Amino acid sequence: MTELENTPLWSPSEEDIVNSNITKFISYLSQREINLKDYLELFLWAEENPEIFYDTLWGFSNIISKSKGKQIVRDRHLMPGAKWFPDAELNFAENLMIGNEESDAIIFEGEDFTSKKLTRKELVEQVSILAQAFKQDGVKPGDRIVAYMPNIPETVIAMLAATSLGAIWSSCSPDFGVQGVIDRFGQIKPSILIACESYFYNGKKFDSCPKIEGIVSKLETLKSVVIVPYNEKSKEKKISDRCIWWNKYIQKFTPKKINYKYMNFNDPLYIMYSSGTTGAPKCIVHSVGGTLLQHIKEHIFHTNIKNNDKIFYFTTCGWMMWNWVVSALSCNATIILFDGSPFYPNFGRLWSLIEKYDIDIFGTSAKFIDACSKDGIEPIKKYNLKSLKTILSTGSPLAPDSFDFIYSNVKQNVRLSSISGGTDIISCFASGLPVKSVWRGEIQSVAIGMKVRVFNEEGEEVEGEKGELVCLESFPSMPIGFWDDDDNKRYINAYFKKFPGVWTHGDYSEITKNKGMVIYGRSDTILNPGGVRIGTAEIYRQVESFQEVTEAICVSQEWCQDIRIILFIKMAEGKKLNDKLITQIKNKIKTNASPRHVPAKIISVKDIPRTISGKITELAVRETIHNRAVKNKEALANPEALAYYENLEELRS
Template sequence: MSVVRIAASTPRIAEGERLWTPPPDAVGGAAVERFRHWVNARHGLDLCDYDALWRWSVDEVETFWAAVWAYFDVHATQPYERVLAARTMPGAVWFEGARVNYAEHLLRRESRHPDAPALLHASELRDGGELSWGELGRQVRTLATRLRELGIGPGDCVGAYMPNIPETAVAMLATTAIGATWAAASPEFGSRAVIERFAQIAPKLLFVVDGYRFDGVDFERGEQVAEIVAGLGGVEHVICLPYLVPQRAPQQPGAMAWADLLATAEPAQFEYEYVAHDHPLWVLFSSGTTGLPKAVIHSHVGILVEHCKLTAFHVGLTPESRPFYFSTSGWMMWNVLLASLLQGATPVLYDGCPIGPDPEVLWKLVERMRVTHFGTSPSFAQIMQKAGLRPCERYDLSALHMILLAGSPAMPETFAWFYEDVKPDLWVTSQSGGTEIASAFVGAVPSLPVYAGEIQTRLLGMDVDVWNEQGEPVVDQTGELVVRKPFPSMPLRFWNDAGNARYHDTYFQTWPGVWRHGDSTKINDRGGVYVYGRSDSTLNRYGVCIGTAEIYRSVERIDDVIDSIIVCCELAGGRFFMPMFVKLRAGLELDEAMRARIRGQLRADCSPRHVPDQLYRVDKIPYTLTGKKMEVPVRKLLSGWPLEKAASRDAMLDPTAIDWFVRFRADNHAMLTG
């Protein structure tokens, strides 16, 4: 294994510098390599490396996905008639005729290892524990049977206002086991945000909690639950888990207690509901920061083959793995975490604040739970880096194998921090995909090296390219991330989207038949990928497009700058205004010396075009609940949009963070409109 050691005093690491090379035994033992050899033998091919395997997977789309189906021994009560009806987007039909059940595959390991741990868990309210495969299966079958007795089945939607705890996993598995459609919102959401989401799908049953704890503070949710039930109107059953106050009776009139449903005996026989190729598995919701959240519908069959491929070939999970991805139950990473069960892995669930009240709580969890795959956001790593934390000196991280960065672009310095201050022989990866596909387009593969700031590769079966404005493929140039051929986990449709109009306009309006994802991206000549942020937040200055990620990378190298956000507002007469808002260390002021330092840093690292027109000090930077900076909502707000249309408070990590920008707009109305 080759590891580049990064000196702690190194001020800036070059983008694309090699940091890690997988050892030969890791390459040879990787599932993706075993699959390559299997494909070669089965199809008489000579695919010599990952790049050749990827090229085959996107050229021979139908053969590749049929191979995934066979390799993972997908169980269907009826075989599929064809893998793909036609290579069209939108409207691709996958594995038509097959009848499968996603939950059944997640619970496959139970019969072989009933006493082994299936889930590990901890939270601010609970010390932690484990749920065995046998107990997980028992609870799922018991709850699923009770749901059927309540009249829940195929065609019904079930909503959950629940945190990232084992009961939520049981509820999801029970719901999907009987063919009902799952949707979740974490209890951090306010009632309005939940109603905006769930009103689109009209759930017949709701799972709820009485409250939760975050950063040492207890939050009651009885009032919000009542508002949600009243706001939805058609909810027939409410099942309440007393999470904040154990043994508390349900506060919602007519609600049933979780414990009462699980107290009954496990059914003597249980049959999964095997559903058609186009049957809805779950609905995932987009962030909804600037409008009604998109209600994205995925299928059992599409998610099943995609998650088999993702968890085995790209995340490298095995039955010995213990993955932990910090997530709430309403983010697609929670669904991906539970997909670890497909490989017999033991996912670790955590409910609470990632940096408080104990700023090192997640590292303690990684040590205590013997986590092998740690998924977190680049912003979490930057907080650790700014605080000078060196987990390698404080914790036993011998089990830790992989770092999976998700949620926003990861800078080269973030990669380097993990190698210097966490562990020198880590596999550090970054991913990009999203809610719309419940997976990634580009991400990790265990047989390739790691380069600073670089996403390793395009994932198997994802025909990803980068196009310029003229629709021409470009290499080593920034352009639009596109997908040229269909893939199984693309949405069936959006809920209540007449004629698929919103679906079409979101992804296929620019280039008909080609998925335009909306990410500003670069692919280099070796296939490495850089994602610089959303295309709609790209800064256009003097005709030059600037990715915000490179600006943040530069300015946040200054120790006294904790966080920042930059936008570019179009003004009357074709003019523009590009302000930057910075959060400084406590007690510091944004004086002329600091302004000059920031401008000088940007000028030296980037170019004069990257220097903002004005700098302002703020106490908080607005983020979504999934950890994305709210650049587009801030730009819309400063451009004159009313707050209720520019941003949804209920979709924010800290709803008060937007208030400063509302006041700023009012105080600078003449400048922003004149």
């Protein structure tokens, strides 16, 4: 059973429901003789009639296109193989550069307090100028333009300029090492690299130029390398003969009307990457129309973005949440960008942005909320959070204790929406819902217009029982495929091997009695002692409630023809693991989870390995404790941490 309370933590008011975009959509449908009473009927109708749902969503959201085409979907039941809007032609960038010219499009603040603001008119002008430079550089539809950039306005400008021409965009954040970048960009053979000369993190300025030089030397397909100054204080310097500074690259051009290149709905837009912890990163290709339509759906219905709302998400441009939040421009929202450490100079940095910029929607990671909870910060007392309507959390399951922290220490009248999906679909399978209550420890709802279910091991649908998160029918933001995987062999193996014809996402999940969802961890890291399937998040939510524990990672160890659970914990500063704490941890796990969840060993470690996007990597630890090679350490932000798990005496008995 999941940890639920008898009453919700938040419920929408009647006014909230009436003014929601979902209610407006129900009214829009009624004008087309589709009469639905409430969101429950809407969700059921959308699941049963996805063609009509996505067709009416297109009109409701005023998507700009050259043509929508007559056919909504071809081979809907075929996975993979379905084609949504097979004859539609549109441009992604055009749909983001809309709205009142004088309203703010982007507000940026860097860790060093560098700031910048762009109106929609200024954004369009800068995109126009860069697009002209790209075009003169020979950029054609389908060319790959890549970025090695911090989360600054120029990154958004470059993406929009690239996609306005029909080019394919892909990006990595500047904390990636040279080999990590090459492992990704090297596979897709880019023609242009956009790179920033420096970035800030945790109070330090990092010079990216040596890494840029290393990257450029190994990407032989590059025609141009455009160097972006981080701010006005940055000094231009020579990096290599192949590099040109941003201002010089665009200096001969002036703003003019953008000639958008219309692309087929199913043409490539973005190339994203798997974490790469089990081998070379997979290059996941997402479509122009599928990405746009899915993001608009989530922004309008699940996030409830309104005109001129200000939305913030703490992310780097190496994580899909960057792509997701930038798409909010299509809803006439202002996007707030921040680059740097979320904890510098203190734990209040990101919370202070809400007051400073009147943020309506604040997005972050579950780990950030957990860290703030452990720190004891009370934003409710320190900052004016009157504007704040919604808090979003993703990256890992949001623990019940973190729900408590938000409602006691941040704001009582706020919708806390844990959301879950992934790079694989560049969107969500489970998300927030503004017309539904928030229950402790739960994601509010599955995504509208998607046939999301949980399967047991026999492939049977279950509720109130843990199993595999699956999607039974196609949806617009399914990947086109993997790059350089012409026969779709790797693509099919990744998502359709376990249950043929059904998308298996790899999340160990449960649909609750409230019709919400709980994610217990990744299926490939499921612990299976004595044949009982246990999600790692079930253990984390107990362990990380201890103030003495900063973070934990849990893996299975092969032992005596079975497996046993090993729990590694990183202690808070000044704290040490002792027998008393070990007993307390085991008792809490036993009481709140089950006796089978109790680890055989609890071991203190100095650090926990994580991917560059910030996720702990259980697979790498599991391989290390079994003396098996970790295939791609370049995918880790801190590969040196694996040394703490090698040849441990405690694991020999």
